[in-house]
Amino acid sequence: MATERTLSIIKPDATARNITGKIVDKLESVGLRVVAQKRARWSEADAQKFYEVHKERPFYNDLVAFMTSGPIVLQVLEGDDAVAKNRAVMGATNPEEAEAGTIRAEFAENIERNSVHGSDSPENAANEIALCFSDDEIVG
Numbered sequence: 001m002a003t004e005r006t007l008s009i010i011k012p013d014a015t016a017r018n019i020t021g022k023i024v025d026k027l028e029s030v031g032l033r034v035v036a037q038k039r040a041r042w043s044e045a046d047a048q049k050f051y052e053v054h055k056e057r058p059f060y061n062d063l064v065a066f067m068t069s070g071p072i073v074l075q076v077l078e079g080d081d082a083v084a085k086n087r088a089v090m091g092a093t094n095p096e097e098a099e100a101g102t103i104r105a106e107f108a109e110n111i112e113r114n115s116v117h118g119s120d121s122p123e124n125a126a127n128e129i130a131l132c133f134s135d136d137e138i139v140g
């Protein structure tokens with residue numbers, strides 16, 4: 001297994017409930033290391049750019065409104081197989097379908113307000129990390 005990096009975001013529904021530490025604990029418990037982290041408040045342009053791949057989806061405008069509705073915590077996670085490992089501990093997009101013990105099963109409010117983002121491939125992870133962090137903000 002190769003050491004990888006992936007982009008994680010703790011979403012506004014989770015920062016509003018002050019559960020960022022509980023989410024970091026879940027990530028660390030499966031062996032992911034937080035090698036960069038910052039809190040931010042996205043502008044509409046930031047969210048539109050990040051979610052450009054979804055711009056034709058019916059939920060795009062709502063998603064942009066949600067992701068700009070409050071603070072977020074952006075993270076780079078590092079570990080063996082980090083992309084897949086993070087997706088596994090996140091659980092399914094819809095918390096009703098998420099496996100017990102996953103972040104979304106425990107913390108998500110609904111399919112939109114689902115507490116976390118995680119890159120879905122190593123290629124997208126590299127692009128998302130470069131969009132959100134400069135090299136000197138990442139300390140492995």
Ligand code: IDP
Binds near residue numbers: 059116
């Ligand atoms: P993912 O976050 O599990 O990778 P994506 O399909 O990439 O899921 O969708 C991005 C985000 O858009 C989701 O995490 C969720 O916040 C939102 N979203 C996805 N599908 C729906 C939907 O059917 N209704 C409302 N929001 C959705």
Ligand code: MG
Binds near residue numbers: 118120
């Ligand atoms: Mg996705």
